[in-house]
Amino acid sequence: MIRAAWDRLRLFNIGELLAHRARTIMAMVVMGVSAGLLVSVFSISGSITGSVDKLTRSLGGKAALEVSGITDAGFDQSLLQQIRTVPGVETAAPMLRQSIGADADRALLIGVDQSIAQLGSDLGGTLKDQAGKLLTVPNGVLVGSAMGHREGERFQLGTVTATVAGVIDDATAAKLNGGHIVFALLPVAQKITGRAGHLDSVQIVAAPNTDVGQLRSDLTAVVAGRAVVADPDLRTAQAGGAIMLVRFSTLASSAAALIVSTFLIYNAMSMAVAQRRPTLSLLRAMGGKRGPMVRDLLAEAALLGLLGGLVGAIIGIFMGRTAIHQLPAAIVNSVESRTEYEVPGYAVPVAIAACVLASVAAAALAARQVYKVAPIEALAPVGVGTADQVSPLLRWSAAVLGLVMVGGGIAVAEVDLGRYSIGAISLSIAGSVVLCFAATGPIVRAVAAVAGLFGAPGALGATTIERAPRRVWATVMTVMIGITAIVAMGNASRNMVSAATDSFEGLGRTDVFVSPTAMEQFPTGPLLPADLKAKLAAIPGVGGVGSAQMAFATLGRGRVMLQGYEDGVARTSALDDVSKADQARMAAGEGIVISRDVARSLGVDEGSELALPTPSGEHRVKVLRVVPYFSAIAGVVVLDLDIMRQWYQRPGETIIGIDFAPGADPAAVMAAVRAAVPGDIHVSTGRQAVDAISSSVQQGTAISAAILWIVVLVATVALLNTLMLSVLERRRELGVLRAMGTSRRFLLRTVLTEAAGIGLTGAALGLAIGSAVHYLATVALGHAIAMDIAYRPSPLLVLYAVIALGLALLGAIPPALRAARLPIVEAIAVD
Known part of the structure; x- marks a missing residue:
């Protein structure tokens, strides 16, 4: 029986795939595109979280818990002895962890003591082998092979001239931040960073038979809010939060591509059925059963999806490697580890499974057109038999389901679910497709009516359209989804970029910014030189100099960005609506301002009291205002700069704002500022900062926009497929028309009118659905980034829709030319 099934599949299905290579390749390509997009999207987010997880495991080994600093200022080293006395702690290995360098030279400095050997980690083994070198070489460090230093070489590291005591071999270095890593004994690392008496992390190995949950509670009581006690995977979870918005938006666009590909597979299977109709009808007349025929077609579709998915997954791996370099630097630099490209283990199987399921679902719909009719009816053209008719029950069920899905999309968009609100976009588009299925009849009649407007060729094209309602509906949906995605997501992304840019316009009121990294990367460190502010204030033409500071901090299980400002110096939209009285309360340490997403995650509102953990202990403050603020990477907590310095033990500043004196020559003052600032520190005008942030936000949406245009190209292939099927089904009809004297030009125009309809x-x-979804998308994106986004339809997006339509109509050219060039004798001889 299995042998018979295989022979049937090989002869009637695989043989047909090989005989019609163009259609087979086309179907595999579109599924491959979908698989490639899915794999690349999974790989982008997986690379960031995977890199953090890889580094965490390599450093932590068998540690069950980690006590980590609330900010990069860490916590007082005196906590270490208290931690070691907690019952159940077998090993408490201290670490100092700090990023050094920038951009391509960014590396991680790790300071440890001898207890690191008890963790059983990659780091412990490396230090055990080379511990003697570190002990005997003054200011000695071990460096990863990617650092480019040789043993015995001396180089400047922070405030110290370090000596390379040893180079970690390539195999081990690859597991440790890609080899961009520097190890030193704890006192040396503290000396290098100027952070004597401070730690960033303590890795906890639990004693045998210890209740880890109870140990976590005991450690939390000991640190008393001065540090965070959590599982080692907390850093990975926080890294995932930084990439979540990009992951959701690109995944939604990739899902649109998969839906369009499903419709195209449906048309490809319909084409296969049409070509095999004589054979299938003959088999039915000879007693062939419907079940095996249906299963064979489903197996054929599964094979297409499998092969297309496999090829696409391989391409997607390379697509992801390219796309990850397009991520905004603010996202990449917001995590501790360097991002190493890797494909998550689930990415390829999930993408292939999605393609196979989509192909089988599409084939199941196509199979119904022929396999569920009587043998004599199978000899009739598609559309004449009952298989192409939609039953009233199915139509009304689709209408109800579509309304429920659209209503659910509206509810998800309106309810503030944070980044999960983006799901409203896909849900509403899917609901619209289901509603359109319920309206198949009116839609097909509308297509025929549009085709009929083009005279006699259009009338003939309209007749053909009405004979194949489901295939025509499926192709209309591919065009609709492509244009809906462009109009809705493209417009919403433009609105989001505009809103984000507007929120940072206040930075433009400051003449110059000085920061350790570019302003669009949200400069959180390192701190600027202590004497730099005084030097800048002494420059002729400088009217005012003020300080600000940014830092990432752990709050709950999430991560927020702390922002501290001096009164009247740094401009931020977060404080635009905060009264002078509330600012005075901030300066006294009585309250803070938080962004909407922070309020949502913590379950607090204006007036609520909040326990704020800091390295100096837990402080209870009041939430003065909950404000909209661009939170694509992390939520925001705003407080007075002096309070931030005291509570979080971060003296100094990461941003210095400069205002020119009235009448000063801007060019001359700017030149003097650049001369006074060390070369590795960034200097930019306020306007340049706003433009750079705007560009960074646009860069974050560029991947999603590229995917949307790929969806349009897939829709083009779908239209080509449908019209090619139309020509295929009517070869004999077209041949008769040509024999009767119909011109090639008339037949060419007939196919083009079908495409136009x-x-x-x-x-x-x-355009209609896209405009409605655009409104929902602005609301959903507003919740996702915790700020208000104005709904602003752009006439430019209508132009985009026209361009997308033009690209889709290009798919009509090959089948139209084929119809016009069809040999008369060959066409009449069909069947």
């Missing part, structure tokens, strides 16, 4: 109807639906 499908394209224009799909475009009209896309």
